Amino acid sequence: MLDDFLIRATLAGIGVALAAAPLGCFVVWRRMAYFGDATAHAAILGVALALAFSMSIFVGTITVALVMALTVSALSGRGYAMDTLLGVLAHSALAFGLVAVSFLSGIRIDLMAYLFGDILAVSRGDLAVIWGGAALVVALIGWRWSALLTATLNEDLAHASGIDPRREQLVLTLALAITVAVAIKVVGVLLIAAMLIIPAAAARPLSRTPEGMALMAAVIGTLSTVIGLRAAFVLDTPAGPSIVCIAALSFVSTTLVSSLRRAA
Amino acid sequence: MSLVHVHDLNVSYGARTVLSRVSLRIDKGEIVTIVGPNGSGKTSLLRAIIGAVKPAAGHVQRAEGVRMGYVPQKLHIDETLPMTVARFLKLSGHVTAPQINEALTRAGLPDVSRAQLSKLSGGQFQRVLLARALIGKPDLLLLDEATQGLDQRGSAAFYQQIEQVRQDTGCAVLMISHELHVVMSASDRVICLNGHVCCEGTPAVVASAPEYRALFGTGTGGALALYRHEHDHHHHHDDHTEAAE
Known part of the structure; x- marks a missing residue:
């Protein structure tokens, strides 16, 4: 069954969608969208470093993503204007990454594969890494779920319940770095943030509880993957962007339905 | 043994000292109210007690296994x-x-x-x-201006509820409030804070203390009219006026 490249691609996409769903909810609730972007864009630098030192791409991207995420976490709340800081970091990481890749003249790299993903070329090994990483992210967030929610609601409330909000932030940071590293093959660095935010945002109008929203985001992400890949196959469009397009359409429809329901 | 014992607590944010040498203790079942002007370090004191800010000096000692319930200012x-x-x-x-x-x-x-x-x-x-x-x-309930945004009737009802809770469960209550006239009747003890403990005691004692009236004037709410008389000294707290809430 895994011999079919389309099945491998679908399974890879679903793996990413499942990890991105609970994490994406926190990204939405904590207004970390730009934070996700910065971490994802930094990953291209990780790709360059991994190729230069002939490490695995996964190790390279996760390291750089983690360093970027920790830097942003450390700088936050120190009086910098956060959106400016993230804007500087996100785009300079991307630019430095692109420049670094250009130095690697000895190696032929398909840059587009890292920017937009190359889901149709997912191997069995990639699949193992993606599902392993996704399982780790889901386990990490599931383990800290209540503490993460409490810290998201109010930091002082968390302190009073014996929860350290900085530690919970670190958990999310780690989960984000892992997700970026496993999603790079599927949607590429430019669209990782989309896989985090759009299914979660589309799930919001349909949910009454945080758990419901995370589950619904997983369903929407999975459906977007399956339908997007099918559409890419039929219409001969790029696979990663097609998945994101379907997710975006689902966001539009759930938002419309909920505003119609509210008006009625 | 007190539920919470604060020893010579100093709290600062960067170079700015918000609380200096604050000591207090909360005993089982009592209702203690902290009053003080904006920026007097009331919220910082509460945050230090729940462990959300680290003391620059001094320490907060909690009784073994004490359960704290915290009601934030706003959420x-x-x-x-x-x-x-x-x-x-x-x-x-x-x-x-x-x-x-x-x-x-x-x-x-x-x-x-x-x-x-x-x-x-x-x-x-x-x-x-x-x-x-x-x-x-909880053994100790901490409330940080829990009635902000409620009208007077709403906050009076809220504080009645707090008294009822104390009666039913026997928990101690430490609360911050601006609405002195509403809170004072329900409090066993009032601590007047302005970067340091200005004065403390029963509501009547604090309301008539010169330090308290130097901070709040004599016209704070009808209930205080009883205690109104002229200042006998002035109090200056310029160092603390910009401190964070």
Whole structure:
């Protein structure tokens, strides 16, 4: 069954969608969208470093993503204007990454594969890494779920319940770095943030509880993957962007339905 | 043994000292109110007690195994976060449906457990926060201006509820308030704070203390008219006026 490249691609996409769903909810609730972007864009630098030192791409991207995420976490709340800081970091990481890749003249790299993903070329090994990483992210967030929610609601409330909000932030940071590293093959660095935010945002109008929203985001992400890949196959469009397009359409429809329901 | 014992506590943010040499203790079952002008370090004191800020000097000593229930000043629920009242109350650990109903009743709410937090009125929301603090059966309840945004009748009712809770459960209460005339009648002890402890004692003693009147003037609310007489000395607290709340 895994011999079919389309099945491998679908399974890879679903793996990413499942990890991105609970994490994406926190990204939405904590207004970390730009934070996700910065971490994802930094990953291209990780790709360059991994190729230069002939490490695995996964190790390279996760390291750089983690360093970027920790830097942003450390700088936050120190009086910098956060959106400016993230804007500087996100785009300079991307630019430095692109420049670094250009130095690697000895190696032929398909840059587009890292920017937009190359889901149709997912191997069995990639699949193992993606599902392993996704399982780790889901386990990490599931383990800290209540503490993460409490810290998201109010930091002082968390302190009073014996929860350290900085530690919970670190958990999310780690989960984000892992997700970026496993999603790079599927949607590429430019669209990782989309896989985090759009299914979660589309799930919001349909949910009454945080758990419901995370589950619904997983369903929407999975459906977007399956339908997007099918559409890419039929219409001969790029696979990663097609998945994101379907997710975006689902966001539009759930938002419309909920505003119609509210008006009625 | 006190529930909480604060020894010579100093709190600073960067170079700015917000609290200096604050000492106080909270005993079982008493209601203590902290009053003080804006920027006097009231919230910082509460945050130090729950462990959210590290003391620059001195320390906060909590009794072994003391359970604290905290009601924050205000809690902004992001529109993007769906949360029913029941789910919110379950966040603090394993909680059963009867426990949720008990906490809601104790906080003076009808059964709103299925309502979304973002759809509640200000008064209901504060009571849900109170219910959340009560669900862990606290020995000490900490309230930071819990009635901000409520009208006078609403906050009077809220404080009556707090007194009722103390009567029923025997927990101690430490609260910050601006609404002195509302709170004072319910307090066993009042601590007047302005970067340091200016004065403390029973409500009547504090209300007539010159330090207190130097901070609040003589016309703060009808209930204080009883204690109104002229200042006998002035108090300067310029170093603390810009301190963070």
